[in-house]
Amino acid sequence: MAPATKKNSKRSAAQDSKPAKKARISVESSEDELDQLSEASSSDDDLDEIISGDDEDEGDEKKENEDAEVKEGEGSSNHGEQRKLLKERKLQRSSGSEIQQIKNVWEKLRVKTPPLPKAIREKLCDEIWNLSKDNFSDLILKHDASRIVQTLIKYSSRERREEIVNALKGKYYVLATSSYGKYLLVKLLHYGTKNSRQVIINELHGNLRKLMRHREGAYVVEDLFVLYATNEQRQQMIREFWGSEYAVFRDEHSNLTIEEVCASSVEKRNIISRNLLGTITASVEKGSTGFQILHAAMREFVKIADAKQTTEMIDLLHEQFAELVHTPEGADVACTLLSKANAKERKLILRSLKDHAAKLITNEHGNMVFINILMCVDDTVLVYKTFGPAIKDVLGDFITDKYGRRPFIYILLGLSGRYFSPIIKKELERYYEMASKTSKKDPHARRMELMDKFSNIYLNTVGKEYDSILVNNIGTQFISEMLTSDEFYNQLDEKNVAKYQEILSSIAIYFKGDVTEENHPIHDAFSPRLLKSLISGGKWNNKEKKVEPFEHITELGVPFAAKFYDEIIDSTNLLVWINEPDSSFTIVALYETLNSADEGKQFVKDLKAVKKEITTEATNKGAQLLLKLMK
Template sequence: MGVTARGTKRSSDNVKASAKKAKASNGKSVKKAESDSEESESESESSSESSSEDELDSSSDDLDSSEGESSGDELDKDEIKIDNAGEEANDEDNDEDEENKDNKPANPNKQTSQEQHAEQKKLLQERKLQRKSGVEVQHIKSLWERLRVKNPPPPKEIRDKLCDEIWKHSKDVFRDLVLKHDASRVVQTLVKYSSKERRLAITEALKTHYYELATSSYGKYLLVKLLHYGSKESKDIILSELHGKLRKLMRHREGAYVVEDLYTLYSTAEQKKQMIREFWGSEYAVFKDSGKGKSIKEVCDESSDKRTIIARNLSGTIQASVEKGSTGFQILHAAMKEYVQIINEGETREFIELLHEQFAELIHTPEGCEVACTLIAKANAKERKLIVRSLKEHAINLIKNEYGNLVVITLFLTVDDTVLVSKSFGNEFDEKFTELVVDKYARRPFLYLLNGLDGRFFSPLVQKELKHYIELSQETSKKPLENRRKELLDKFAPVFYKNIIQHINSILAENVGSQFVSELFLNSDLEDSEKRTQALNSIIETFKNDDGALLEKPFSVRLLKSLIQGGKWDSKQKKLVKLEVSGIGSEFAENFYNEIIKDSEGLTQWVENNNTSFIVVSIYESLENKKSTFFKNLKSIKKQVRAAAKDDENKGAQLLVKLAEF
């Protein structure tokens, strides 16, 4: 009955308030409501109080929700019926309760989820067939499903047959296929397995649509496939159509990847120059030959207005591309390389501000390396500090990279704050030193610290490039170049000595590692220290415990000869130049002989070996004290030395006979 028939406890005050409100509009409803209120008063003495009809509705909603009897819409309808129809609403509510108790479905025609899924799938299939070329596309896709099988792949005869059939059905509907994610893959497979003529036909069929393909999430893959498998003629068609749109594509999330592949993989040197000129501005995008044969610097020197326009266009394209996340693209690096050749001081400050956190993304290309080194050279002290900090976490990848190692050397060449540089990179290099010192590229910054831009380790081209950065840094770097290098060398020397002491076997096992050790101990800029003495002793200890493997390697013999002779060979003077360096020369020779060769028997073995006989010659030339044990032992084995000299391959023994006049 009434409200209590739905199991809801309501206060009599609220029901009376509701009844009074209803009375103003309908007298009959008032009487019914009063009847209901009297009936509910006796049953709801402990119910919570509510102050309005809204709270009454809310209470009903919460209760219905907890009991799972009906939805919110049904509740609203029931309450309207309570106000207007009284007992009829109660009867309907009771019927609903009984229906819910029996768990009978509200809709006897309701489908299962499996039936609904089947119906949706059928509807989707019908819609696909109703689209333009829908029947052809579905048939082509069924053929492609057989063609794309990889395990096992179809035999060539079947593959060619399937390609012919797909070609037959698709040659007139390419444009309907290429922008659909699954159908685009059909055309990609066709491009991969088709003949040169068919690929060209596909390229021709898609003319005027290449910009649309380049900016499509699915079409871009087909465009890259056409570039990869297409002929020179096909590539020229695509590049010609995209000419004038490259700046716009570089600002597009999908298009930027197509332009990058086009530049790095599929363009000739002349086409690359043309693509970069397009970034200069509209004049060069519309007219292909505008500015051809001239560098950007030459064009800008013709007119200050041209310089302003070109700089503005390049800056806008670069900034938009960086903000889109394309900083690592080589074509963007090429555009940056053009830009840094013409920027003024104010533009330099803005450009460094834009890139200083993303310097690590420039180092893997020659153009990016040149941009990074130029900006480092032109940066002020504060900007260099930001750049060094941004590169710190990439230190290992930076120094091991073919171009990145030049960025490290440029930092060594230009940054006055040597404490910052050593602290930023010292620990990282220390942890991987044995790996770095034997790496083709990573060792070069260390060799610079030891010997400067020595021609033995830096080609004339690299020297010219690095000297250019030194010139650019004249206005912003204050310390003399040599002072900066020696300061850094003093800070990195402990790292060198520490790793030689701990990992000498790994370092001496490689040719370049042995060469680095030789350059380190022949360096006259380093002062004597306890670590240096320990490192030299570790070398002697290594050869003392060697089973002969090291001494069979020519680079090990060269290392020992250098340390024993205590000097470097001057190719211009054609003679050995002695160095005033502690721990090497006669001192090292004496220690080496006493610790390793020791006596006449050991000396005989070293003389008879074709490789080690040269080390004995070096000891003979280095020791100044003729009363040394070495000379006494040598005199005692004259016969053995002369016998060894009879071997035509033992050049060392032959030279020793002449020196000792045996």
């Protein structure tokens, strides 16, 4: 679970806990990954002994292996005869002598260390091209011969690649369903132009539903959709899943959404939903639940699904729910199903996600699913029991993660505009609107219940790991929001209030030391903001342009400011704090809070004593502001 993020790294969280599935064909991480994948079934030393890819070759190889077994005991003297016999059989096959000649040149071309000079590489490519251009049909489906064409594609010019694409017209479906040809096809997609990719898509069009049910073809369609297709081509591919009519008459439906088509006819809705559900069910049963193109088809289905069909989808997917949440399409499907599910169905879904909490929460898309769980599931006890144990030990990592902190910020602040963009807020609110028929609790009451249950984990984590969290901007923001949340403080019992006070003391001590030292935490840009939020004693109201005092928190404001000055700053280092640009704004915050308070008399007295020694350099705007306030 997760994102990303390159596209070929998107895998479900479930894959780490399940037996490894067949690797998707992908070339983004390395140009040579396809070469490695296609070579996986044999070593280079044994390459000349492996010829496979069609029934005739497989029969020959089987016979050769039987001959070898019979002669195994006859001593090493017969080994040379066996190799000679094998070589003769290869040469007798279709284009055998030409293929052997091509392979001899290819062995020189494929050398990587040391890299071949460009001129030599081009010369070898020309030799292979001249020998193979009339024999592609004999090359593309054989294991080692297919790799020859792959290498030629990799090192050839754009024009020659176009010629290869045109030479293979009419064979792309065969390539997509071939154990070895699929590597060649993906190589063409990777190195091909926009036009050549369109040629391949056009030829495969009409067969995508069949390919999605094919063991080899499904991986080709997935990579085509995720890595190489344009947005327009993706839409074309998805519409094919609606049914035959939309595959044959693709241009007539190119600008229509599935909702528009289904709104025009109940019969069309039934046909499309039946086709989509059939493809989805067959693909899930084949083990393709983690495929992004299948998630896109699922998203089309849930847009038009009625209550009964939604239940069918949940029954089909609840055990593999974790395989949905790592793509934007899959996360949308997961959120929609969660929102429309009843209490019993939600319990099944949460159970399937239980072991994947960490990757669910830190994944860009899975994160949305977890927030939707917090927003929609009324049984907050179930939510806490399901995810609390997994969160407890790694919350420190979550709150310092760009995506991982968002669910825990939601518990503190709701969908605050400071942390949730308008697009994200709109999506989450759309899911909650769907859930209004099955979720009965008031959203604020549900959030308060979650806050009460998670507060102990929050305080324990921050209390133990504050020093490692405070070196991180994101983590410091979270601590600031937690400590200055009136609602959070109001939920605390006496024991947790004591933990809260210990955290405040630890944070104050964290800033003790010589601020002129380069590694002092006050030099982190986010540290003065944290101290100001604790010293000010309230939340800044941007509309009113003033600080609104806390309603419940009594430890912040004047008490914290006075304690901070007594324990961290005194008359001996006050001037240093003022003259350092990074720390000067902390003194400004202390002055604004303590100037008129009885607890601040000593501070004001010490400040007046050093006033004449305050430097007002252009870089020290804090000191300039302090002198202005003291006038």
